[in-house]
Amino acid sequence: MRYLFILLTLALAACGDDNTTVTETRPPAPDALTAHSQVFKQGVEKVTDGVYVAIGYGLANSIMLEGDDGIIIVDTMETVEEGHRVLAAFREITDKPIKALIYTHNHADHVFGARAFAAPGEVPVYAHESTGYYINRVVNQIRPIITARSMRMFGHHLPDGERINDGIGPFLGVAEDSELFALPPDHTVDEQLEVTIAGLRLQLVHAPGETNDQLFVWLPDKKVVLSGDNIYQAFPNLYTIRGTPYRDTQQWVASLDKIRALGADYLVPSHTRPLKGADTIEETLTAYRDAIQYVHDQTLRYMNKGYTPDQIVERVHLPPHLAENPWLQPFYGKVSWSIRSVFDGYLGWFDGNPSTLQPLPEGERARHMADLAGGESALLDKAREALVQGDAQWALSLTDDLAVLRPDDDQVADLRAAALRRLAEGEANPNARNYYFTSAREAADGLKPGFRTLPPDGFLATLPIDNFLNAMPAFLKAEDTLDAEEKLGFEFTDSGRAFTLVIRHGVAVVHEGLDDDTAAVLVTREPVWKQIAAGQRNPAMALAGDDLDIRGGKIAALRILGYFEKMD
Known part of the structure; x- marks a missing residue:
């Protein structure tokens, strides 16, 4: 995938000679959203002795725990x-060696640095x-769509101006030339694990x-809890519009109750x-878990009455x-998004309406x-009229x-695009605002959202070869193989x-x-095939350079590989 940075100015006041000043009109944004950016003021905050949190360096925080003879980094x-910028900030506090890393969960903003x-x-x-499984799932199986939607x-x-912030952080700091490198977990937790690291x-x-x-992560001697992403200063993403597995709201409430009990x-x-x-923590956790339970319980209440989402x-x-x-x-x-997710989690996609x-x-x-x-022209006129009258949602629906x-x-x-921009301008939710503005650029400017940063060889080496091969079936062009029975x-x-x-x-x-x-049989080394699958290496060049050999029918091998969409 490639970056497509298309930064189209929405409105320019420009005319006259070379001395004319060109200014960009920033689109409107709700005051509350603009003020929310103060939550992400960049810096390292001391929480208590030996506990420091780096805020505003990217989408997520990174936390340093200082022990007797070393430090622990929670989320990277x-x-x-x-990660280097955060570590440099931590090094202004201590030069003690790093003794361990802890991932609170698998999301990219917590592991790839x-x-x-x-x-x-x-x-x-x-x-x-299960964290390793979820990291590999995103890397290999659903990377194209999850990247575009993200x-x-x-x-x-x-x-x-279009993007104000990202709701739980100032920005997602991934660029085309960014290095993404998650270290695989080698000390895993089932339900609970107690350890002492650097005297902590x-x-x-x-x-x-x-x-x-x-x-x-609970530090009982300091009475500090590192809560991961089960609470942050925003209504929780009980469903995320980029798409994820169902988030079980009852489990979420139970987990918050575990934290409250500490x-x-x-x-x-x-x-x-x-x-x-x-007291503040207890009040905040109680309100947070009550909000989740309220949405869950009231959704079920109306589901049981036969209401649709x-x-x-x-x-x-x-x-x-x-x-x-x-x-x-x-x-x-x-x-509203949470209600739809709870409904789907219990009853699936069918809303119960026979139509x-x-x-x-x-x-x-x-x-x-x-x-x-x-007629089509009349429908277009109706959509234009709706937009003029301020009904951007109806105008957008008609453009479908x-x-x-x-x-x-x-x-x-x-x-x-105009309807999408109108919706975006009044939207205080950054996820929705960003989605609308980006979709407007897709409609009007041909933007194709998404990119692919090429993982370094060292990171590819940490991923099992099984993942690269098991990702292939989801890229099969089935219509080309309905009569095929072949093996590679x-x-x-x-x-x-x-x-x-097996193609069947x-x-x-x-x-x-x-x-x-x-x-035919492709004969190679694991790093070579990982590079080919990751788009870092041309298979023809690998074949010419003796890093890849085909035993048997080369034409058959190439035909079978041609049955698959390019995984880029």
Whole structure:
């Protein structure tokens, strides 16, 4: 994937001669969102003796625990470059060696800066036992779509003014030339693990919530809890619009109750600023868990009455004492998104309305909408009228149909972009604002959100070869293989491992071991195939340079590989 930085100025006041001053008109933004940026003022804050948190260097925080003869780093930022900046700030406090890394969970902004703090195998890396799986899942299986949607949500392609902040941090600091290098966890936690590192007694406790692998870290002698991402100063992302597995809200509430029971004097989240004082922490945690439970319980209440998600969204809102809480403002998650996620988590995609059970194909629906309006031109006029009258959501909805009917019409694209920008300008939720503005650039300017930073060889070496091969079936062009029954072998000379890729009438299956009836066998070393799969190396060049050999039919091998979308 490639970066596409298209920074189009929305409005320029420019005319006359060379002395004319060109100014950019910044799009409107709600005052509350602009003020929220103060939460991410950059710097290292001392929480209590031996506990420091770096805030504002990227999307997430990084936390340093200072012990007798060393330090522990909890969460490592999203890039190695950011990790180096944070470590430099920590080094102004102490030069004690790093004794361990701890990941509170698998999200990229907590793990991909790890190489800045240690080399592979240099220090123990603690995490939940499933964290490695989730890191590999994003790297290999759903990278293209999760990257594109994340870039919309975090406003990566937007200039300042369109993007104000990212809700739980100032920005996602990944650039095209960023180095991403997560060290694999080698000390894993099931439900709870107590360890002493650098003289510090720590309890690592499994606390599923925003992710299934979430941990919190409890320092009982200091009464400090590092809460990971189960609480931050914004309404929680019970569902994230970039897309993730279902976030079990009941587990999230239970995990917050575990933290409440500690009676902590200091709470240090992995986003936003720490809290101090047992009473303040208790009140904040109680409000936070109550808000989650309220949304969950009231959604179930109306589900059981037979209401659809749209109908429930109209009815369920936080009560005033929660809606006014400064830690529950909708700067990251939203109640409406959460309701839809809870519904889907219990009942799946079908909302219960029979008209949605087998909806019309979008082309037919669009044609009917145009007929109702009096034709395509009339439908376009209706959409324009809606925008002029201030109903940007309805205008945007109508452009859904127009885009199907007139996919190459610049008038439709411009109208759609205008509706998206109007929605963005009034949106206090950064995820929604960024998504709208980015989508507007996609419609009007041809922006293709997403990128791919090439992982260094050292990071690729930490990922099992199985992951690269098991990712292949999801990229199969099934329509090209409906009549195919073929096998391709993979033999890795350095590890002695072998695999067979089976193509069977539109389905691809990978299993360990080499079948006797393969059409060909690719013979190489694991690092070579990882580089090819990661897009770092041209397979033809590897073949010419003797790093890749094909035993058997080369034409057959190339044909089988051609059945797959490029994984870039």
